[in-house]
Amino acid sequence: MLELDGITYRYAGAPRPSMHEVSLTLADGEVVGIVGASEAGKSTLCLVAAGLAPRTVGGSLSGRVLLDGHDAAPLAMHQLAERVGICFANPATQLSRVTATVYEEVAFGPMNLGLPRGEIIDRTGAALEALGVADLAEREPARLSGGQQQLVAVAGLLAMHPQHLVLDEPTAQLDPAGTQLVAEALARLAADGASILIAEQKTDLLAQICTRIVALEAGRIALEGAAADVLADERLTGLGVALPGSVRIRRLAEAASLGSPQRDKLATALATLDAPA
């Protein structure tokens, strides 16, 4: 369980807080999506939830982050890293830069957990497989494409078997196939009981994996609810969030005042394609 309890957070030197009185609870096995316009506070929320703000980025925080009911603030950095994983938006920030191959990069986390050798090998192999990057195992991480680096970064996190995971736009540079691999990997991790917080612009992805969605506006929670309800909410566009494809096309059909036979045809086609939301 991951809990944010009355979080207000201000970056060092900032005139005002970037996050105001945000409270949010993720049960074990729950995937919660964070949406909002640029600079609405999605990345800040990720840094706070992962225990990195103010710990490593400075600033001042009131309220508490609780991991399985325990305050995260007094944990040592290595204890924190065992309990909560974070995936940064930019994979170049994520990669360790101390490993020569993708295999070592993905094994880096489990090795630092001090796991037995066999366990490290199993986890590394499984994570590489899950994200479709097993064939890149011997490549140098710095020489991969942006999208490939992003897959390797997520694989490295999966190999940690995190109980809590925070991801900041983990699929931004991914093609549809890579995005789907990340979605499936996260769904499996949640099925194993992890709490997952994911900030994303791709609402089609969120529709597929999230139980709940939180929309942020200027550092406050503007909308919160079941994924399907929030993603179909009229107010979402006003918050700078792209609608899932099926919702968008239904709206356009309504706006074009199509007759009901046409609308029915469209609804049938949408149902046939089983488009999310």
Next chain:
Amino acid sequence: MTDVALESVSYVYPGSGVRALDDVSLRVAGGEGLALVGQNGSGKTTLVRHLNGLLRPSAGRVMLDGADAHRNTVAQLARSIGLVFQDPDQQIFAGSVRAEVEFGPRNLGLRGEQLRVAIEEALEAVGLAANARTNPYDLGGSRRKLLALASVLAMRTPVLVLDEPTTGQDVRGVEVVRRVIDSARAAGRTVIAISHDMEFVASAFERVVVLRAGSVILDGPPSVIFAESSWPELRSTFLEPPLAARLGAQLGFQATPTDDALIRALAQ
């Protein structure tokens, strides 16, 4: 008008043995709007880095207006080809938004009123006019990306090359990028963009080139590339046609690559 062309270009990254481009030939006429799509690692970024001389082909030639671009210095290429990186942090270095945007056109020799107008128009185009004195690192990632775009726009190159311009942008940011592309095209400039967003590709570009493992496998207008007959090829490289195209096919329409085309077909 500036024509750019790749003639049988292959590229192997030194020391890796990985053939990132494999005999690619592609001609882009002045004023064209072209989207480059393909799986992660298919060679899209490698291809565009050849256009402004950041990479030199291992085999083949890059042509600029019919002459081998190899003869040009990187500085000369910079006048013709403006490349905006995927990661703005590979590009941004100045202490203020204005200084960042000023660097390019100043190096091209613009001064005084001309320089001021180039900077202000570029900042205006991406919605950063009010942030001229801000430190780039006080901007969020998405606005830093728009700043990188502005700094290249200000150079007014006849060819604009954008590596995943909509990544990390919210709805408004995507609209800013779309307007920038539209007005560059309206001014007769060539725009070449890499994107994974098929909806954006179908609605903002007149030509789509699909790369797979360093080779061009499809090249045509969105209505052809996203038509049902092309889906096997698209899916061979794990690309999905836009939702509108899939719905249109379900409904028995001719190619409807965009939302608008689908709604029009439904209305008839």
